Amino acid sequence: MKSLWVRKEKFLIAIIAIMLGAAMVASLLTISLDIKEKMGKELRGYGANLIVLPGESGYIDQFKPEHPAIIGFAPFLYFKAEVKAKKIELAGTDFKAAREMNPWWRIEGVLPGPQEVLVGINVAKKLELKTGDSLSIQTQYLNTGSFKVSGVLDTGTSDDDKIFIDFENAKQISGKNGATSIQVSVLGDIEGVISYLEDKNYKVKKIRQVAENEKALLEKTQLLMSLVAFFVLCAASLGLLSTMITSILERSREIGLMKALGCGNNRLAAIFLAEAGAMGIAGGVPGYFIGLLLAQFIGLEIFDMQVSLKPEVFLLTIAASILVAFAGSLLPVRRAISIDPAVILRGE
Amino acid sequence: MIIAKNLVKKYDTTCALKDASFTVEKGEWANIMGPSGSGKTTLLNLIGCLDTPTDGSLLVNGIETTKLSQKERTKFRRENIGLVFQQFHMIPHLTALENVMIAQYFHSIEDEGEAKEALMRVGMGHRLHHLPSQLSGGEQQRVCIARALINQPGIILADEPTGNLDKKNEEAVLDIFKGLHNEGRTIVIVTHNPEIGRIGEKTIQLSHGEVECVT
Numbered sequence A: 001m002k003s004l005w006v007r008k009e010k011f012l013i014a015i016i017a018i019m020l021g022a023a024m025v026a027s028l029l030t031i032s033l034d035i036k037e038k039m040g041k042e043l044r045g046y047g048a049n050l051i052v053l054p055g056e057s058g059y060i061d062q063f064k065p066e067h068p069a070i071i072g073f074a075p076f077l078y079f080k081a082e083v084k085a086k087k088i089e090l091a092g093t094d095f096k097a098a099r100e101m102n103p104w105w106r107i108e109g110v111l112p113g114p115q116e117v118l119v120g121i122n123v124a125k126k127l128e129l130k131t132g133d134s135l136s137i138q139t140q141y142l143n144t145g146s147f148k149v150s151g152v153l154d155t156g157t158s159d160d161d162k163i164f165i166d167f168e169n170a171k172q173i174s175g176k177n178g179a180t181s182i183q184v185s186v187l188g189d190i191e192g193v194i195s196y197l198e199d200k201n202y203k204v205k206k207i208r209q210v211a212e213n214e215k216a217l218l219e220k221t222q223l224l225m226s227l228v229a230f231f232v233l234c235a236a237s238l239g240l241l242s243t244m245i246t247s248i249l250e251r252s253r254e255i256g257l258m259k260a261l262g263c264g265n266n267r268l269a270a271i272f273l274a275e276a277g278a279m280g281i282a283g284g285v286p287g288y289f290i291g292l293l294l295a296q297f298i299g300l301e302i303f304d305m306q307v308s309l310k311p312e313v314f315l316l317t318i319a320a321s322i323l324v325a326f327a328g329s330l331l332p333v334r335r336a337i338s339i340d341p342a343v344i345l346r347g348e
Numbered sequence B: 001m002i003i004a005k006n007l008v009k010k011y012d013t014t015c016a017l018k019d020a021s022f023t024v025e026k027g028e029w030a031n032i033m034g035p036s037g038s039g040k041t042t043l044l045n046l047i048g049c050l051d052t053p054t055d056g057s058l059l060v061n062g063i064e065t066t067k068l069s070q071k072e073r074t075k076f077r078r079e080n081i082g083l084v085f086q087q088f089h090m091i092p093h094l095t096a097l098e099n100v101m102i103a104q105y106f107h108s109i110e111d112e113g114e115a116k117e118a119l120m121r122v123g124m125g126h127r128l129h130h131l132p133s134q135l136s137g138g139e140q141q142r143v144c145i146a147r148a149l150i151n152q153p154g155i156i157l158a159d160e161p162t163g164n165l166d167k168k169n170e171e172a173v174l175d176i177f178k179g180l181h182n183e184g185r186t187i188v189i190v191t192h193n194p195e196i197g198r199i200g201e202k203t204i205q206l207s208h209g210e211v212e213c214v215t
């Protein structure tokens, strides 16, 4: 019997508080689950632990390191070209070496040979390409003949937005005469390798460390958000508690009457908890969407990542909102149950 | 049938009811009379299972109500007792119809048709969707009687039901009670009004918490 419930306007503040709490929970969960997953992919991803960039020279032509700790390397030549009238980032590489350094690459199809390409899954979707299709690559230098798509690449990283092509082909098409970066795999004395490479006038970046820094940042962000979420939810719970207590005091005659008319304690508790639950949902649903926006913002601003929707976050957020509403109404409900109809209805 | 034996109700310091014993037969109209503070409301609350006596025995419809748990008392009240109060006690944001249906809701399930019928019976068929604040005292009391009737209780308890009403409304309300009495319901009314006192078959006279006489 919905009409038993009081007007909701009184509870607006409490609902807004729940909404804010839910927003924090939703964004926290989205960030935690999604960014962590993506970051984990990247961390796992880097079988390579160093990226070597050219010094003054612009391109790395001859890369023949002789250091015992270097166990492998793969050159990459990144450039932009037009494919199917869209600007796409291409990466020329030595497929055999690249495959070894990136064991998590999921390839539908086979590794390309000459005049063949591997298409990142996002590009494949965008350009409607599939294994076996042909495409042509246009740059300012030349319009190449057709390349066959030998496979589709799914990495869960920004590599999905690229087309991979044989290193020699890449040099021809782009008109560049070397790699723009080289992934290097080091086992052991990483600092020794860095100074060895720096002596050769290369710029060196530690990949794992970059990711590790981001991981620390994620952990800090999570901690901060958990704290904020915790306090906002506590405040929401307290706000609901005080509003409900006031409302129950105001309505004690009504409650006494309901009891006199045969409303048992369980029924009474159920009515109030249902009311609280409804408020939890009323705050939780908009809170979830606000939380998504917040998560998207944090993802882009802090982690430079697009966050994706996680359906379980919605359920968890709503559950948390309802839980908070219940927590806030336990005391008021006990208060309502303790009302003695004999005393209340005697009232003058 | 109501059988009270040596009922005692003590509040912290005051003894509101002392050794009250009496019987009200099924279908009887009994009045409880006595000066203010003599324990009339206390007694009615005990019969209505709104309160528990400190001592004594109280059989209502063959059930020893003093032995019931709180939950059982609520259930017992729901199924056997209709309550009418001097201050009406309606839920202010519900309409007349909803105020009647709420008693159905607590009892079993809501039935709008039945609730309308009950309101028609007390002459409130034309005010179904009015809020209590839009009704006169007499009208409110009639709605409350409809609410007390709706679950077909065997016993109707009324605490000064006409105390806040003028002569005309008092008569209308009493007529409804007379109708219920003719249907065979047991009626217990607390009243100061000697005219009502003459209607009933029995009067329980209270004084300082004691039953002075039953006539």
Ligand SMILES: Nc1ncnc2c1ncn2[C@@H]1O[C@H](COP(=O)(O)OP(=O)(O)OP(=O)(O)O)[C@@H](O)[C@H]1O
Binding pocket: A343, A346, B011, B012, B014, B015, B016, B034, B035, B036, B037, B038, B039, B040, B041, B042, B043
């Ligand atoms: N909850 C309570 N706590 C303490 N004393 C109470 C309580 N309820 C009633 N009393 C006392 O019990 C006595 C009987 O009260 P009761 O309300 O039954 O009288 P009454 O006959 O109904 O009076 P009235 O005609 O004014 O309604 C009074 O002295 C009253 O002060």
Ligand SMILES: [Mg+2]
Binding pocket: B040, B041, B042, B159
């Ligand atoms: Mg009284």
